[in-house]
Amino acid sequence: MRLDERKRKILQAIVEDYVATAEPVGSRTVARKYNLGISPATIRNEMADLEEIGFLEQPHTSAGRIPSDFGYRYYVDEIMNKIGISQWEEAAIRRRLQARMDAIELLAHQTTEILSEVTRLASVVMGPIWVKNSFEYIRLLPVDREKVLLLVVTTMGLVEHFLMEAPAGVTAADLDHISRIINRQLKGLRPGDLTRATLDSIYDDLAAYRRVVDNIMDIVFAIMKEDQGRRVYLGGTLNILEQPEFRDVNKLKDILSLLSAEDKMWGLLAAGCEAEGLTIRIGHENKGAGINNCSIITATYQVNGEVVGTLGIIGPTRMEYARVASMVEYVSKVFSEVLSRR
Amino acid sequence: MRLDERKRKILQAIVEDYVATAEPVGSRTVARKYNLGISPATIRNEMADLEEIGFLEQPHTSAGRIPSDFGYRYYVDEIMNKIGISQWEEAAIRRRLQARMDAIELLAHQTTEILSEVTRLASVVMGPIWVKNSFEYIRLLPVDREKVLLLVVTTMGLVEHFLMEAPAGVTAADLDHISRIINRQLKGLRPGDLTRATLDSIYDDLAAYRRVVDNIMDIVFAIMKEDQGRRVYLGGTLNILEQPEFRDVNKLKDILSLLSAEDKMWGLLAAGCEAEGLTIRIGHENKGAGINNCSIITATYQVNGEVVGTLGIIGPTRMEYARVASMVEYVSKVFSEVLSRR
DNA sequence: GTTAGCACTCTCTGAAGGCGAGTGCTAAAA
DNA sequence: TTTTAGCACTCGCCTTCAGAGAGTGCTAAC
Structure with a gap:
């Protein structure tokens, strides 16, 4: 089904206006809001045609028109512009x-x-409010060539565990070293106590394992950050x-x-x-x-x-x-x- | 505030009727539905008293009464029977x-x-529909004296991990043995393929570790059971x-x-x-x-x-x-x- | 103290009529 | 032939109004 340009424009206007307002769209509205350069009477004629081929409907004799399912279908297939979503929205979703x-x-x-x-x-x-909860220790256990299990234990005896990826080169001894350093720095900290300085100090000590430490601190930080409880x-x-x-x-x-x-x-x-x-x-x-x-x-x-x-x-x-x-x-x-x- | 028995009964009737029907309750209704042995006129008098002390309200002059916040408060504190929930409900919640x-x-x-x-x-x-997914293997890793990490790996490369408790007596060698047996029995199985016979066979082979195996099979079963995807x-x-x-x-x-x-x-x-x-x-x-x-x-x-x-x-x-x-x-x-x- | 009777109040429902938005048709203009 | 202005017409929405029904408060009798 091929529509001439003017009918497409009118259908588009009706669909988009109806989507925005949820009110049946009259010929006057189309003429006023979407400057198509034609009068309401002409639009009425075109609308009658669109209704005849099944793209528009009238809820009752003296209301404006609304798109029918077929009208939406045509709009989706032939008219609408595929707008992308903004980078900002993409980032938020991700x-x-x-x-x-x-x-x-x-x-x-x-x-x-x-x-x-x-x-x-x-x-x-x-x-839960974790005011009385504080960091106890983490443990890192190698699982296979690329996976490491991270356990985070807090004073209330709660354990969170995460399976994370680690570069193949990291040995069990490395993991031991990493967890020792982190445990020394964080021991006894409460949610909200984690400062920039502490973080920096950890990264300094473990500069060689940047990627693994990144992953770990991500998780620990998520657990320790203050507003989590709210x-x-x-x-x-x-x-x-x-x-x-x-x-x-x-x-x-x-x-x-x-x-x-x-x-x-x-x-x-x-x-x-x-x-x-x-x-x-x-x-x-x-x-x-x-x-x-x-x-x-x-x-x-x-x-x-x-x-x-x-x-x-x-x-x-x-x-x-x-x-x-x-x-x-x-x-x-x-x-x-x-x-x-x- | 002490109410005489009859007023309590009437308040109770009104609260419970209103809770059930969401309609203002009239004197006739109370007299008919709750056999208190008194006439609507008497109830009307009592209701007027209850309204005066603030336990009841009238939405408008010629409607029945509804409980006020104070009325509910009195009901909750002094009248309602603390009904327990059924064993069946308890079990379902648990x-x-x-x-x-x-x-x-x-x-x-x-x-x-x-x-x-x-x-x-x-x-x-x-x-997700897991039709093309099948069981690959499990791994059991000792974490500390009482905790064991269970990894379940499937052909699509998905890994589910669970931290479970295990009796202190179970050694790393035991865990190895257990996972070998289970892997041999389940290898290649699809969701829905897990039969009673296979389960029995596993329990036979691992009779000595009943408690640990129970825990493991619980999880594996949850992952493998057919309707999970639906x-x-x-x-x-x-x-x-x-x-x-x-x-x-x-x-x-x-x-x-x-x-x-x-x-x-x-x-x-x-x-x-x-x-x-x-x-x-x-x-x-x-x-x-x-x-x-x-x-x-x-x-x-x-x-x-x-x-x-x-x-x-x-x-x-x-x-x-x-x-x-x-x-x-x-x-x-x-x-x-x-x-x-x- | 309790109850029957009765007038009164107030909401709800449905019908009737006016209002307004928008159409379809017709005839004139481009 | 296409577009536009004008106008009568339709139909849903809102308001108004009257009647029905439910429930009350009061009074007088039991």
Whole structure:
């Protein structure tokens, strides 16, 4: 199907305007916004033609036109310009995908999923606060010609392990040397304590192993950097749609914007951290947050006996407190166990 | 604040009815559904009292009552029965939290998040199909007195690693022996090929190491079991709320039920697997699925050159095809790279 | 102290009518 | 022959209004 230039231009204008506004596009709009040098009446004629061959549709007699599936298809195949994405966007995507995720992050994610599944509410896990946690030591174990296992152990007995690549020339003795130096420099450091000077000093001492050390410090740094703990994991956010109180679009917007504001969520969850165990906050008791008609049930969780965070659910004040509280409590118990055992 | 028994009963009835129905509760309803042996008129009097002390509210003059925040607070503190959760539920939670998640799962999750962030649409990653993948070998490396590193290598060059506990008595020689036996039995097996007989045979040969072998086979089994690949990862589902086409609650329900139906989603995504590279399916072109007005853009991803799955986004037919297609394509490229490099 | 009866209040629903956006057609202009 | 201006017409959206229904508060009787 071949369209003349003018029809293509009009189809393009309609598709792009509709994509941008989600409103049916009228002939006047096309004439005004896209200077094609023709009058609305002419455009109306062309639009009638485009409708006849099935590229446009009218929701009702006196509305503008919207593209049909076939119209989009033609647009995609014949009209649209394949725009590339910017270097900046590419870099952002690449960086995010290559960022290391640690085991706790994974587990937290898994936990939100379970919590929201059993409670049918939106769930939250506050990433652990590591204030009382500090660097203990790393170990490097050769696995095969190109792979080395890195273990990072902290005072709370948590172990993170990573399989990394290493140039073939690095021997077991080299690895021993590297880990000794790093351990001496970092021993006892808390998240946030890692300074530029320490890093430089390590690189000086290990100049010969630049590539391997790069890899190691990448990981150690990711584990030790301060803001890592300030994460909030969300799950089951779609469950809130099931609640009749959120039929109202405005209330929905309110709670969604709260949920996606990490700092506010952090504040709300940290409040539950004061007392060990279960906390139920009903409606206005969640002060500060711009939410009404919502309750939050949280329970603290522990790593090796120390309270390091909270997890729980958010739902309308109208909720089955007894059932949900038991669920939250139990999940926090198992979560603590699983964390402590690693 | 002390309430007499009858007021407690009435408050309880109202809270529980309102929790269940989300409708203001009238005196008639309380009298009919909760046999308290008193008439609606009496209940009305009591309700007026409860409203006066702030435990109940009236949305408007001639509606039933709903609990206030204080009412819920009293209910939670003084009335509700702390019901435990069933053993069955406990077991389910525990099982889910202790289930192993492999590295690909983690990466897939991360990828959906990135995709939906850059496109502002709901994103999907179809878990890899491992048909052309088979078991190559495991390696067991002692890490310290109680920990052993398990590496599972498959023909596509993928390596999964796990840190597991082992009884102190197991020596390096033992581990060597164990891995030799397991490797001989499993070599070349595909996902789904692992039979009961093979398992039994392994346990026979390694009866002495029952506990360690249990741990290992747990992991290997998780990696090799057939349906593992049939997973679909979702991300950014809340983004669909931003689209004006889903203001309509029914359309919203439609797409949400589609998104949560894993088998249907799998079908839709597998369709994009036929041709390597980018696939754009507009509206009705997504046949079979009960969705209208939705388009799906997917791109295949590879592990070491082999196409093993697809990832992409779902949004209204009204979408910025050019921009979104570029994003999906680029993410699939980086995802392939990251997967292949491990 | 409890209950039946009754007037009253307030929301919800559907119908009716006005408004406005946008079309299709016709006839004139280029 | 193509383009444009003019105009009547259509149809969804919004507001208004009345009737129905649910639930209350008050009063008087039990």
